[in-house]
Amino acid sequence: MSIGNLSNSETSKVPMRLFILGATGRTGQALIGQARKRGHHVTAFVRSPQKLGGLGEGVTIRQGDPRSIAELSAALPNHDAVLSALGPPGLGRTTILRDCASSTVGAMRAANVRQLLVISAAVLFRDAGILPALMRHTLLRNVAEDSAEMERVVIASGLDWTVVRPPRLTNGRLTGKYRVREDHLPNFGFTISRADVADFMIKTAENRASIGKIIGVSN
Numbered sequence: 001m002s003i004g005n006l007s008n009s010e011t012s013k014v015p016m017r018l019f020i021l022g023a024t025g026r027t028g029q030a031l032i033g034q035a036r037k038r039g040h041h042v043t044a045f046v047r048s049p050q051k052l053g054g055l056g057e058g059v060t061i062r063q064g065d066p067r068s069i070a071e072l073s074a075a076l077p078n079h080d081a082v083l084s085a086l087g088p089p090g091l092g093r094t095t096i097l098r099d100c101a102s103s104t105v106g107a108m109r110a111a112n113v114r115q116l117l118v119i120s121a122a123v124l125f126r127d128a129g130i131l132p133a134l135m136r137h138t139l140l141r142n143v144a145e146d147s148a149e150m151e152r153v154v155i156a157s158g159l160d161w162t163v164v165r166p167p168r169l170t171n172g173r174l175t176g177k178y179r180v181r182e183d184h185l186p187n188f189g190f191t192i193s194r195a196d197v198a199d200f201m202i203k204t205a206e207n208r209a210s211i212g213k214i215i216g217v218s219n
Helices: 026-037 069-075 096-111 130-137 141-155 194-207
Strands: 017-021 041-046 059-063 081-084 115-119 160-165 168-170 178-182 191-193 213-218
Touching: 017 026, 026 041, 026 194, 041 069, 069 096, 081 096, 081 194, 096 115, 096 141, 115 141, 115 194, 141 160, 160 194, 168 194, 178 194, 191 194, 191 213, 194 213
Parallel strands: 017 041, 017 081, 041 059, 081 115, 115 160, 160 213, 168 191
Antiparallel strands: 178 213
């Protein structure tokens, strides 16, 4: 299944208030740029605001720790959706993804914000192939474990969630031409640009077409 433009316009018909986690990363910055271009208002919730610089009109920067329910709860009211581009700090053991998922879910419940989209990892697909399976148990075992625990928190949340599992992310351009499959990685889907992942997440937030689904997305 391919995803193209939702309309001939670059701007969404109904502006949304999007709350972005992981906004200082490259995928997070792609989310901010594309959301602004589509006419949405963005809140970037970050620990280090200085890493973002000036983002211009339509973006509010809130400093805070994504592991803190209290800090998230103070910033979340009146948003339409939370988009998380948080990633692990490296390949070592970590609980950052599951910890942030727990705090995000708790804060969203408190603020009565329903829609949550999170980026996970394609290596969690059991039928993704021999190499991903090998990576899941070796080099990426800690990332896979934390990502899986994050997904469990999100799926059990009772929120309107979508889990996005891309393969290796690149810094390629936005094409708007990529494939998606529910509960599977598209065949021979080895990479996808961060820009295209951001495109999919924003359009999914707009159309709410993948609520309660785990989606593989790739080139």
